[in-house]
Amino acid sequence: MAKKVLMKGNEAIAEAAIKSGCLYFFGYPITPQTEISEYMAKRMPKVGGLCLQAESEISAINMVMGAAASGTRCLTSSSSPGVSLKSEGISYIVGCDLPCVIVNVQRGGPGLGGIQPSQQDYYQATKANGHGDEQIIVLAPASVQEMAQLTSEAFDLADIYRMPAMILADGALGQMMEPVDFELTSKREIPEKTWATNGTEGKRPKNIINSLYMNPNDLEDSIIARYKRYDEVAEKETKYEEYKCDDADIVIVSYGITARICKTAIAAARAKGIKVGLLRPITLWPYPKKPLLKLADSAKHFLVVELNMGQMVDDVKVATECKKPVSFFGRTGGVIPSPADVLAEIEKIAGGLN
Template sequence: MGKVLMKGNEAIGSAAIRAGCRYFFGYPITPQNEVPEYMSRHLPEVGGVFVQAESEIAAINMVYGAAGAGGRVMTSSSSPGIALKQEGISYLAGARLPCVIVNVMRGGPGLGGIQPAQSDYFQATRGGGNGDYRIIVEAPSTLQEAVDLMQESFDLADRYRIPVMLLCDGMIGQMMEPVELREADRRPPVEKPWATVGTGGKRKPNIITSLYLNPAELEELNLLLAAQYREITERETRVESIGLEGARVVVAAYGTTARIVREAVDLCTAKGIPVGLIRPITLWPYPYAEFDKIGKDCLGVLCVEMSMGQMLDDVKIAANGRWPVHFYGRTGGVVPDPRDIAREIEVIAGRRPV
């Protein structure tokens, strides 16, 4: 089909259904409400199940149940709601259950506001729940990319038996753009011999749990997960970069902030300042190796976020002392202005006094 004009949250819902999602459990919270609204209307049309749970905690545990039965299942929420789901996400990771979680971020901390922000980076990439676990975190910067990553997320979740988070912000959720809603690749369904689908009297029942009272067994699980995380890091790290080789300044940004940074880069390029851009598409695994491609002329790296500086930690790890790392951020729902970012770039490049 051709492109259609859609709101971001609705495009995400449509992409999920086209990817084979048949179970959705959620609870209303701004600015992601159009996701459950869309799923409530359209999942029944394909024989799917939509449940508005009594709380975010109930919703994530319903996800656990459907994932354990082998279904393609998702939930969505926004920042405070995702915080409530963290215990369940840890359970899902510990039980090795595939699912997709959408976080349309808003300002915080606490209830905060309903405007877009990127202050859930730590929560998503460091794990807000307990234990040695990771989840794959993908960060789209356009609605088309949100659609494409949404469809891919279900495949990644099934392939690695891992929760996958699509980390958006209020702008992605609420803006409208033309998107092409492609049918997901018709791959053979992933076999799930571990699922709790009944035995027919032919085998022992499957048991799914994240509780291991024997320390040696729990350590074995953690070692298995660690090996899997290494494989994911090697195979599934995604990044977009522009103009790194001759750049005097390299900007690191993700999601919708990267869109704003592109305009700032154009403003600086017009003034003869070579500027590069590193845009992580996966926030975990993080594309540390991409920073190795920065050329010898770089005077500094600028991290730009809609937060007080959370991806900044990963940028510093990637820089590893090779360049000064600078930060520019707006928070509380305030969106950065490309002209302000351009001024920061000019300072680093020595074109403007501090």
């Protein structure tokens, strides 16, 4: 028998979570991520875990906070409007230094928007998922295999750095089916959770999980300590893929499902003699600033391609220190560009370079 299985992206996230030792799933259904809940409802009872459909997304994220405080691996998932609802809880979880994994299978916004794929929550995920000085790790898979692998990594990163990690996917990745090999997922050493509120058994002082500080100086200290941890994450955990960048005049910066469309466009452009490559951020936070700055020496132009109105453009400008022009191409509201659309944009830029 083949060792791979054929899965929807949403199912791959759920199975990878279970294989990573996730014992609690709290969610609320919303298209296009409902298969995560359905899969968990079927599988969790068989592995001794719990899948609970909460009465709302807000309730689900607060259940995650409680479960995470006990030191148990837990997951919640939703799609764009539902993730907005979770933002208060996410900020509280960050304030409590708790690890958990949050999945956003993005759909069109703003508001109720639509059910088709989008990447319109880039700002929300990387800059403003909740109030206060806070940050979460954001991973952007581009295949069903990566949906599985990055989910496994998200649990490890969350535990190692005591912070939430988000899988920022989109409806296309959630719904599409590809073969997955779960043996490819890696495991890391996880520090003992000495902070967990899992019962003292009279053997240790009690642990308190809290995000409220009576003294502003203590609050400031806690934030500064957290930002030192963020620096460590940025130093050690930045991930990206460089594709045909060595001789590239034009470097496309794109993540997730859009990066796949770009790769098809790159093949077509190279067949026409245009030297174009792709820098695909796998971690959207921490952002791959160093490789982009390096490419700013060799490339002549950066083209950002996303399923939104250009939310990542500023990050590319900052990373490249505005050494080269940065332009944008994208569709939004649930509309997906074709490789031919991206190719036309590449050709337009290439025409200006000569």
